[in-house]
Amino acid sequence: MEHINWGMIGCGNVTEKKSGPAFSKVPHSSLVAVMGRDAQKAADYAQRHGVPKWYNDVDELINDPDVNAIYIATPPNVHLEYAAKAMKAGKAVYVEKPMALSADECEQMNQISRETGVPLFVAYYRRQLPYFLKLKELVDQKAIGDIRLVKVQIHYNPYSEEIGDGAQPRWRVDPAISGGGHFHDLASHQFDLLEYIFGPIASGKGISRNQAGLYQADDIVVASFEFESGVLGTGSWCYTLNPEQRLDESEFIGSKGKITFSFFERFTIRVETAEGTETFEIPYPEHVQQPLIETIVQQLRGEGTCPSTGETGARANLLMDQIVQS
Structure with missing residues (x-):
């Protein structure tokens, strides 16, 4: 074309x-x-x-x-x-x-x-955002040594923010429309990016529950997963906490230090080693999908390759299915 x-x-x-x-x-x-x-x-x-x-x-x-x-x-x-x-x-x-x-x-x-x-x-689109490409570069360059553990945490209450008191739950928490709840919506981004950085996740298991009874979908999920490389991971997703408890913080823990970052909230990457702490501030572009769309256009024109295909995209669904069904 x-x-x-x-x-x-x-x-x-x-x-x-x-x-x-x-x-x-x-x-x-x-x-x-x-x-x-x-x-x-x-x-x-x-x-x-x-x-x-x-x-x-x-x-x-x-x-x-x-x-x-x-x-x-x-x-x-x-x-x-x-x-x-x-x-x-x-x-x-x-x-x-x-x-x-x-x-x-x-x-x-x-x-x-x-x-x-x-x-x-x-x-x-996180596969092409400069913030997450920097994160991948730090891992590839072994800025914190060999990665041992991945920790994913996202805790907040989108129910109160999105629909307000007395309103009906939106489609994101109707499994017939969304496939699950807020875990399905947000963890898909996280698992896809983790596989982009570390390679395939061999298996995952977890516990999903509806604790608050505000809608049909689960509102809390905890999980453990293992990459084919041997890196282990844990995650917790809770969507019924007070606003003061809002948390979007994840960590890569390595043999020589730790990287702390955010999947959704902030633009800072913090790298801690024995030599000290280094931070990177990398804001998102105006249109967050534009860098990925550019790679799609390049592939369709025979000028490059897009890193996010149907084959890679299906992996996040597979892992989420494993976790909630276990």
Whole structure:
């Protein structure tokens, strides 16, 4: 492809700044059509972002002859359906994370990609953010020696922040729509990045519970996991704590020191060794998905390779399934 003309399915919050504008800022790439089930919302998005066409029918967007690549920015419950339609129509697919409702659905998507020869990419954009590339560089350069242990912690209450008192829970905590709860939404980013840095996770197990009874999905998960390299990991995800207890802090513990960082909240990386403490402040770019989208465009043009594919993206779903089912 000389120029990538994107059609976007979904006009939700993730598309306003994180992803949508980036498609037209990457060289040789343009967002040419958007689709939303709410026609008024789709038209408004197109007008505000300077997108030439809008639809409220997914088939019309996928079959638009001007569109040669599809971005699926919807909840996970329709990822398989829409990705299958797009790939069978010969359109490359970039799908939001988590990749699907389950590892089984991810495999179905990858099988269609293999059968059609149409590439499939997943929005695990941390694989290209400078903050996390620096983290990977520190590990690769053995800044803290050989890694022994990975600790992941994220504790807060998105229920009170997102929906307020008296409102109904949002789709992220409806397993029929999201595949799980906030663990499924956020831990997918974490496990994907950990595999990018350390290689495959051989196995994981855990305990998931609903303690507060605010919605159907689990609201606390604890887990242990082991990388094929022998590095061990632990994690805790709790979503019903007071705001004062909010915590997003993870650690890589090595034979010569420790790296402390945040997956979502802050832009500081702290490296502690016997020689002292060094910090790196690396903010996110304006559109966090833009660096990854650039690699997708490069691959579609035959000029590079994207590090986040359907095959790598499915791994996070597989591990989360192992943990919550155990």
